[in-house]
Amino acid sequence: MATPEHLLIEQFGTVRRITIHNPRKKNAINLQAYGDLADQLNSADIDDGVTVLVLTGSGDFYSSGNDISALLTDERPVEQRLESSHGTLARMVKAFYSFSKLLIGVINGPAIGIAGTTAVLCDVLYMEETAYFYTPFTALGLCAEGCSSYTFPKLMGTSKASEMLLLNHRMSAQEALQFNVVAELFKRQEFESKLWPRILQYGELPVGSVKATKQLMKKFDLDQLEQANKRELEALAKRWQTEEAMLAVMNFMTRKSKM
Template sequence: MDILTNKENSILTITFNRPEKKNAITGAMYQTMADALRAAETDNEVRVILLTGSDSIFTAGNDLEDFMKNAAQFVSGDAENTPVVQFMRALSSAQKPVIAAVAGLGVGIGTTLLMHCDLVYLADNAKLTMPFSQLGLCPEFSSSILLQKIAGYHRAAEKLMLGEAFSAQEALEMGMANKVVPAAELLAYANQQASKLVALPAASLRATKRLMKASQTSLVNEVMQGELQQFGKMLNGPEAKEAFMAFFQKRKPDFSQFS
């Protein structure tokens, strides 16, 4: 199974489990996660959700080959029905506390999804990156507004425009994470924090989360929709085609011909 789900001690753990592909996410994996998140909403046995990968990699982001098979839906404006957008909607609207425990590489949505989690713990070997501009694309998952709110405009612009990787410590300093811990201790620490939440009144936690997010819910949804529309347009553009062709041909893309 490329996505593992485990329910224990009132904690639903969703784990990326495709190590041979650096946990790159396929449509089927997004669908499994979306279904798990939606089911958790009405499951009284689940009080906290934990997202994680292995101790060496969180996720390399979208499996580009698989993603391109469904690219037509983005281009046609039918992105809402895609598994990835179902996952985005399910995570961003989750009512129960969501914790992310990230070790190793977190690429693209492997970084942007963290902005929708309530608690984020990074291993000291974590390396995050949002290389949308390098692929001729634009930010997704409301990251164009959420990263500004978290880190300020200039830090957000640097990370989203240049698309360069940054360390766990820098992510912590930017306000993207709660704590950096040794990789060997990450999952245990995240579970410890999850257990603390499990012991608290569930209704109180849901109300607290709802109140904290209420002022930005409409904005996040509006920005996400705008990003999806722009993403679909750019996905069919010459820069993206050059970027993806270069990726599959294992060469450096040449954007000098485009203005």
């Protein structure tokens, strides 16, 4: 497997760490990174040398989400762009929710859009105390993705999920802890000194036992995830072809360029 351009892969005993690394764009994820992330998740799931997979970001961001600028500069016909991007997105999201071993997200900074929704599919989330989740789908004229139309209400309740997905609410780390989205908060300097040694110990757990217990717990129903992923991608394809979405995205990019 070729070395991914925007992912750093490290192995510590039976613990594998994937770090999203695109600092120039605050760890934004482009189409290639979608595919690479899916490949890495699927590869780790069948690798007997991996017991725990950890996802995190480099620097001050976990990920700023979808690299919208890359989509806007793609010169292919819109139907062709949508077919390739949504097929790859579907594969990446599925790689998260079908992962059979222990999947841990270390949210070291803001987790925006698809980065935040897929992070919720992890088994355990640890979060830096000044980080936040932000899913501005309606501000972009788009719609929920990453199975969030199913997972957010199940985790947070309908009202808070609606505030996130409909009203573009920015959920602080403290709120994420309050609403059972994350397990524990850490100061940035505590990740290496306190959290990482603990995660390395998790790598010593019997992988068969972890997989069996994870299957029994069923954080989310697999059929529901499959249906949500399919519905969201169908709706997203339609949204991308509307003038409303194009204007909202262009306005967002214009505001972003002035920041």
